Amino acid sequence: MDPAALQVLHHVLDARRRGDVEIASLPGADLCGAQLMRADLVGSDLSGAGLNHANLAGAKLGRAKLVGTLLRSADLAGADLTGADLRGADLSGARLEGASLADADLRGAALDEAVGEPATIAGAKIDLNTSERSGLYDADVIKLWRDGAVIDDLTDFEPSVRNACSQRSADLASDAGPSARSISTLEVEARRHRLKEDDELPPSARLTIESAQILVAKRDDSGDSIAPMSTRSLKLVAPELTPEMIASPGWGKGDIVLGVTLEKLLGQGNAGRVWQGTTAAGDQVAVKLFDSRRATVGLTLPSYRRGVSVMNRLTDADGPLEGMVRLRGVSLNQLGFAMDWAQNGSAVDLPALSWPVKSAVAFFEALCRAVACSHARGVLHRCLKPSNILLDDDLNPILADFDMVDLPTLAAQSREMGGYEPYAAPEELLGSGTQSPTADIYSLGRILHFLLAGQEPEEPVADVPKLDVLKNQPAGLTRIIRKCTMRAAEARYQGVDELLADVDSYEDYGAVGVGGGAAEANYLPYRVSSLQHTTPWLGSKRSGGEERPARDRSARRPSRRRRKRQEQEQREAAARSRQRDKTIGAVGAALLLASLLVVAFTSERVTGGMVNLMHLLSALAGALASFLIPPFQQRAALWRVLIALTVAAVLYAANLPVLFLPPGSPGGG
Structure with a gap:
């Protein structure tokens, strides 16, 4: 690593945090292994730079010039690469979970063994060189196209790819509304609108302002919280309705979707509606359908589709993992899905049972084990709240609605944030998350608070939460909640296993969690933990979880263009x-x-x-x-x-x- 180049980069980052619109220009610099988590690098020129093994989780790299940049095994989880020029870049083995690749130029880029699933690739450009350099199968190329990628010179590919990615295929309606392809342009438009704002005020400077407005909870004499204000303009994040959106069906009672007859509307969520229905076999199921007629569809659609994909990933051939909801069916456009019906409702109703502390702790431990299981699969929930925790016949927790909400957009729209405000980690509401387990740990702490207090947490976000409302609860559990809900992600438990170990010993209150003294807030690990992904983004699994055979590229039939x-x-x-x-x-x-x-x-x-x-x-x-x-x-x-x-x-x-x-x-x- 070049210390001089890193010093220049930090100087630019400091200037941008102050609101100065400076652009980093370090083509060819050696920055391998650099710790640049949440770095504001919008519009920077790092062409040909060495960033192998760099930590760029949550970084802002919109419109960055990364032509030929080496990003092997770099951590790009949650990074915003909207409009970035990645031609010829090497992203082999990079961590891309939750990253935005909308409108990015990936022609000639190497994506082999990249792990995690990006939030969106709508409008991203790929070509035959991308396919050949990454060793992609035809099915991988078709998947990218269906997810919104743009294929440069489709005639270079095999007939199977040309037919599957034709305009006729793009116009075909899905079994739950319009094809995702037909409305993917809305994603690109919304992301471009966000980038325009970054030209006026650097994202890091905006983050500082919004932290003061959203994270520092101020209350008036009546105890009502002041509505947070966002510096983002709703006009920019809410494009007008398009013909594709207007043409979306308004599902009603008696309609058949995914083989399910809709019978009763259960409620309206942040992204769509939930129906109770019956299958042809007579089974009761729940059906969730995305509402593509909403004005914020361009920003909410990627999160919704990612959540559906994640839940599908967590469902094995033999059924769902422990504590996970089972999907019965998913629409082709990933805008609708059917899942098992939870007749006992959700954790919202648990306070009515007036559980003793030990029962609440037992439920919480089961919930933590389910979250730990998803983390072991490289999946964060990021949307934990009582209404997303269903109950089985024995009142055990079942996780649903994984990672389905764009929290920053929700925070800009609504004061209540769809019920996520008391539970979502502050960095997630601001869009500066790094796909770290600490986001779910924050939510788990708030849910334990809910289980013990019997009501939604009203504790303001703070460096060291006071938690006076829990003064009559076991001191060990209060200390555990305090450590879970520290403002700084570095100060929280870094893994669910660590949290579970303290919960198991909560009666020994002096040895668990964090006390209320300000001095204890200074204890911070070196950096925030991250999930260890092992599942490649493309070409990793066949249906049923079967591993694909090892790729022998020499044995593959050459493409038409190569021939x-x-x-x-x-x-x-x-x-x-x-x-x-x-x-x-x-x-x-x-x-x-x-x-x-x-x-x-x-x-x-x-x-x-x-x-x-x-x-x-x-x-x-x-x-x-x-x-x-x-x-x-x-x-x-x-x-x-x-x-x-x-x-x-x-x-x-x-x-x-x-x-x-x-x-x-x-x-x-």
């Missing part, structure tokens, strides 16, 4: 070879003619040694002249050698120079 290029190269190589043969043959013919002319014009004074030399030269020249004879196509080199040897032998035996000597001359007949 054309290979054929052209073969023709050019054949032409060069033929030209070389003609040149050699012409030189040989010239030498043969020269050897004969030398003997003919010097016959009166030629010596025997001269004749013998011309004899050998004519045979060698004849061998070279034989290159004018086109060889056979099969084993051309072997035939070329045989023809040359044959011609040389014939000319040597014929001894042509002697024919040009008069009788009685030296060497003559």
